[in-house]
Amino acid sequence: MFSFCNSICLPLMSSQLTRSCYHGMRYFATVSNDPDTHDDFKPANKLENSNISLADVIEQDVKDNPVMIYMKGVPDFPQCGFSSLAVRVLQQYDVPLSARNILEDPELKNAVKAFSNWPTFPQVFIKGEFIGGSDIVLNMHQTGDLKEKLKDITSKQ
Ligand SMILES: N[C@@H](CCC(=O)N[C@@H](CS)C(=O)NCC(=O)O)C(=O)O
Ligand code: FES
Numbered sequence: 001m002f003s004f005c006n007s008i009c010l011p012l013m014s015s016q017l018t019r020s021c022y023h024g025m026r027y028f029a030t031v032s033n034d035p036d037t038h039d040d041f042k043p044a045n046k047l048e049n050s051n052i053s054l055a056d057v058i059e060q061d062v063k064d065n066p067v068m069i070y071m072k073g074v075p076d077f078p079q080c081g082f083s084s085l086a087v088r089v090l091q092q093y094d095v096p097l098s099a100r101n102i103l104e105d106p107e108l109k110n111a112v113k114a115f116s117n118w119p120t121f122p123q124v125f126i127k128g129e130f131i132g133g134s135d136i137v138l139n140m141h142q143t144g145d146l147k148e149k150l151k152d153i154t155s156k157q
Contacts, residue, residue, distance in 0.1 A: 041075050043068060043098040054111035062125040065098035066153045070112045071122040072103050079103060086122040086134040089141045094155040126150065 043065045052060075062068050067090060073079030075087045075097055090097050102109040102121055109121075116123055116130045124131045126149050131137060140146035 041099040058115045062128045068125040069099045082134045083122040089137050093150050095153045
């Protein structure tokens with residue numbers, strides 16, 4: 001079964017109706033249960049088994065991962081058109097992409113918003129610097145600023 005978010009979000013498939021999106025459209029919310037899909041993009045820093053605060057986790061994420069994206073879904077299966085766009089732009093470059101799925105953790109979602117003081121997702125950080133969302137990343141791609149920002153990041157293996 002399919003459900004769409006205002007023509008922007010991608011169709012989502014699942015058996016459980018659990019969430020509603022930004023536009024108020026209820027949709028089927030699951031992420032891939034293939035563990036390899038998640039691990040490909042897992043940040044160096046893990047949330048599990050940690051007693052540090054979420055703000056510390058985010059700070060560590062953006063320090064340890066040169067290109068870090070907080071998004072809806074995962075890079076292999078974005079669950080929103082904005083997150084999908086940001087991933088597709090960043091994947092034009094030969095750089096490692098680390099991601100966390102904020103749909104899996106409402107507390108992380110709020111902590112990321114507070115950390116960056118930015119109200120929407122996706123949120124992209126490059127070398128610890130908050131860059132912005134998909135529109136900003138796309139614009140930087142088009143102007144050449146993104147290439148410049150990413151140029152000294154070691155390429156993917
Ligand atoms: N201009 C932003 C728009 C992103 C956007 O509107 N995101 C919404 C819908 S996915 C959002 O994150 N809303 C807040 C929320 O879901 O908590 C971009 O291009 O990234
Ligand atoms: S626009 Fe609906 S979830 Fe992103």
